[in-house]
Amino acid sequence: MIELSNISKKFGQTTVLDDLNLKVEAGSRTAIVGPSGSGKTTLLRILAGFETPDAGQITLSNQVLFDQHTFVPAHERGIGFVPQEGALFPHMKVGDNIAYGLKGSKEENRLRVAELMELVSLDNRLASHWSHEISGGQQQRVALARALAQKPALMLLDEPFSALDTGLRAATRKATADLLEQAGVATILVTHDQQEALSFASQIAVIRNGRFTQVGTPVEVYSRPVDEETALFLGDALIFAAQVQDGMARCCLGDVSVGNPHLTGNRRIMLRPEQLRIMADHPQPTAIVSEVDFTGHLSTLTLTSPDWPMALQVKTLSQQHWQKGAAVKVTINGQACVLAA
Ligand SMILES: Nc1ncnc2c1ncn2[C@@H]1O[C@H](COP(=O)(O)OP(=O)(O)OP(=O)(O)O)[C@@H](O)[C@H]1O
Structure with missing residues (x-):
């Protein structure tokens, strides 16, 4: 589905991503977990097309998105992106936020928004609210609905649950995992929370100083960590x-x-x-x-x-x-x- 080969990125003299390789299967869930500053957001931005790697190749369903001759811009990649926070347009109502980017008639878009709101378990009456009038968990669902509206083959989630309190966080994470699975959308979640990563994904990529120290199933990386630092980071x-x-x-x-x-x-x-x-x-x-x-x-x-x-x-x-x-x-x-x- 999506495959990264030898992806590297420097900012100035600092190597932020160092020769990364990763495969994500269609419809699967991968979590990239690592401490603050390890390069997680940079990698996600590269996949989304907001940042250019210095070297390597990215392919999505056999289409080259990036190599030394190719750069497919973000809006042509068919990849959904839910950033850490501030995802919603504050000057738009909830319904308009979700409809942003839809190409149908007004009535078609209204029906599609209602469908998407149902998909993310949001009460349709919230469509006429401003984003600041709804809770943090609801805002994350709106951001997710807006990203799903584009029918992406791949969804990128950058610490989307970090602003939520513990109970809501677990519930939103489970709901998100379930709905992405039902929709058959492959997902890459970035988090510094190891429990969140282990519970969300079927594949875990542990990143440290811009390198993957280990890639495997949650049970593999937890019970068979490659080194002491990875062991202690995961629990x-x-x-x-x-x-x-x-x-x-x-x-x-x-x-x-x-x-x-x-x-x-x-x-x-x-x-x-x-x-x-x-x-x-x-x-x-x-x-x-x-x-x-x-x-x-x-x-x-x-x-x-x-x-x-x-x-x-x-x-x-x-x-x-x-x-x-x-x-x-x-x-x-x-x-x-x-x-x-
Ligand atoms: N545009 C930029 N210019 C220069 N340095 C940058 C830029 N973006 C990120 N960096 C640096 O790259 C490194 C990795 O940052 P990144 O945001 O990818 O890490 P992260 O793992 O997502 O961290 P966090 O969990 O704190 O969000 C950091 O040292 C950061 O300061």
């Missing part, structure tokens, strides 16, 4: 020194499978906190709970043991028996991930 991680041999890693918590018999030597391994099983009232405890930070649903336990080189901090489901001084047994579920040296 809480426990990282240990380990001796790796014959598909097993020996670390301070015991032996754990790494799933790959070819890895050997002194390595660093990663576990996600949910892989630790912490049992109170066990006949053979291995650690002591030295701190409990209760935050409602979850508590952070600080665990210490004379056999460990350092204390472990583990976020886990709150339980009444997590008391300071409790003796616990700690075991590992699943496989550890061996990080790049």
Whole structure:
């Protein structure tokens, strides 16, 4: 569907995008996730046609959009773009915002606007409101409806949910994902929020300093991150020194499978906190709970043991028996991930 090959971009002497390659299949959802300043918006603007790369090639359904001889302008790309904020024209009513760019008669456009508003679950009566008279979540839906009006094959979303509060954010994200899937529109979402990326997309591209450090499914990048920085960026991680041999890693918590018999030597391994099983009232405890930070649903336990080189901090489901001084047994579920040296 859309394919980027060797895309690079400099602003002055600074390399902002460095040799990026990515494929997005028709009708699929990809999230580009990375810290502030990593180049996400620049990449999205390049795909939309608002910015020109210095090198590389972009093709959409086998049509070259950009290479050293070709530059298809934004309005000819058939790509929808919902920017971070300020997406709506303030001097236009909601209905006119959505109709902007529609080419039909007045009556045809009115019907199409009603159809699009229904698609994004907006009450049709809002069509006659000014954009500042509707909520942030509704404004995002209007922006989405306006982009969908062009029947794009590809939709670009630049942190479209960032201005919304937590509850509305999750609901709008789910509604957006569902409607784009129903419409069969491929989507690229840019976000610095790893949970948003993992929940929204079927393909995650992790970007750091203008390079993709890893591209894979949400489960792959979360449970098998390539390096420590990617591991920590995608969620809480426990990282240990380990001796790796014959598909097993020996670390301070015991032996754990790494799933790959070819890895050997002194390595660093990663576990996600949910892989630790912490049992109170066990006949053979291995650690002591030295701190409990209760935050409602979850508590952070600080665990210490004379056999460990350092204390472990583990976020886990709150339980009444997590008391300071409790003796616990700690075991590992699943496989550890061996990080790049
Ligand atoms: N037009 C420009 N001229 C010069 N430098 C720019 C320009 N646009 C972006 N940059 C720089 O490129 C780098 C990447 O910016 P970009 O906005 O793509 O990052 P981002 O990952 O989207 O960040 P954020 O999450 O904060 O929006 C930054 O260092 C930024 O200052």
